[in-house]
Amino acid sequence: MAAVFRGIIPPVCTILDEDGNLDRKGMGQLIDFLIETGVNGLLFLGSSGEFSQMSVQERKEVAAFATDYVHQRVPVIIGTGSTNTREAIELSRHAEQVGADGILVVNPYYWPLSEKNLLQHYGDIVESVSIPVLLYNFPGLTGQDLTPDFVLQLVDRYPNIAGIKETTDEAGHIREMIIKVKGKFPNFSVFSGYDDHLLNTLFLGGDGSIASSVNFAPEISLGIYQAFQNGEMETALKLHQRLAYLPLLYKLDSPFVNVVKEAIALRGIDVSTYVLPPARPLDPLKKEELKKILQKAGVLSSS
Template sequence: MKKAQFLTPVVTAFDSEGNLDHQANKNIYDFLINGGIDGLVIMGSTGEFFSMKDAQKRELIDLVVSYVNHRTKVYIGTACMTVEDTIDLSNYAIHAGADGVMVISPYYFSLSDESVEYYYDQVAEGIKGDIYLYNFPARTGHDLSPEVTLNLLRKHKNIKGYKDTVTEMGLTRKLIQTVQDEFPDFIVLSGFEENFAHNVLSGGDGCIGGLSNIYPEVFSEWVQAINEKNLDKVAEIQNIVDKIAGLYDIGSPFIPIIKKAMVIRGIELEGYCQKPFIEPNNQQSESIKELLHELDAMIARVVPRYQGFLVRQA
């Protein structure tokens, strides 16, 4: 079994005018690093990359790379709608000092396998650093298949990993089985938290999951438990994570919900999102608060380093 890892697709903190809130973003990075998370993924879907201007993206790249300063791994989501823009932003991130970039294929049109492979061929040839492929069929309208992935790995040594945001673990397992014999070091990460343990037990490497923005201690403890083959504790934490996942049911899209939960827990950010995302209403906010209070005792029993609410709420 491979050594597991859990990375956080980090939320991006904005002020009320839609500008980057530098101090709040630093607060988030410190919170996640101190919580033991294995790496930060900046400007993934949870980071609202799709709503950010190019200048903002470069500003955030410079901020996170300089502030984190190698305390943990930093990967940057750099996908744009054109090959040229993707290569340009990716190389900016690599030059700034990022450990790698994560690239989702173009969205809006559903692409054929041939078009997806052609896109990544062009991107991989132009990027001067490590690349993680990002498969999210619910958003792109097409799947980055195991067969296409294997073809790409045979051509491009800088493709190092893959984030598979699908609910069906069987699809991720097929990817692992397709590539692992020829490329045993290729990193396969699930995009939904509930699949973390199943991923690792199937020969994968772990997860990139947004709920770790709120509870990094839980997910780093989960990694430790599975690496130590403590399956009883893995199962206990699975129950906690399944409970945390109730946040996804409170509102859609889930990013404002995650930010509100972080605010309630006591992380110093305001919780603003880019338009058209709407701030949680009073009923949703109460539901979030109730769930976090229910989780407090559950987590405290299982995760020794958990300190509860950073600022106690009424």
């Protein structure tokens, strides 16, 4: 089994200038902020990183810059998923070449594949690299669920599949993934993708979360994780109740990357909130709603 990932790993937003180019200074500011808060790793080019709006060259530029800038301070995972197997292999090999510690691979999100073809798709990618691979299950966007039985087949075949990000609102799905896959392979990491599933994932035996709110409110998820590890369940519960407000943010717009970037800026991190189309700037009225939600969660003061 490949190296173990665990804890709180934000899917880092890609900071861009007003022309849509990588803003290296702003990106560095966000990376430094997150590392200083004590996160357990950084994921680049996940959904919050706007990978789906980027060219292959743009994705490679972000991967190379981020890996170099982090400079082994924390583990780096690069999202390399694509609807195109050849492209996913190219991006995965590039991530390994620039020094990433692992890759995150979402399943193709146009064609619903037969099980045989989906197994082959993942097999081709996994066999193209030697670094650990995390699967990314987001059936709400891909249209195809990675079931625990399917994942178990993959992990049985490929020892460098190190875990999964479960972006599903079904606690039962996460539970079954932990029981069936982690039960057989204890080092297989199971992360919640939705913020408010962190605590129940930990209680079920999972390993942490890879959730967008960590970009702007890392202290909440990190606090839950640390409190759980220390057996301080009352503290974990209070933080969980604060965290429960944050998924309301994702209903403000779609794609919600603009919301996350505005929340980062509201936290006082002076970065550009530019997003790549088809995402657009957040409406001023929605910004006010965003502030109210952050205040309810205790991320911003109400003064």
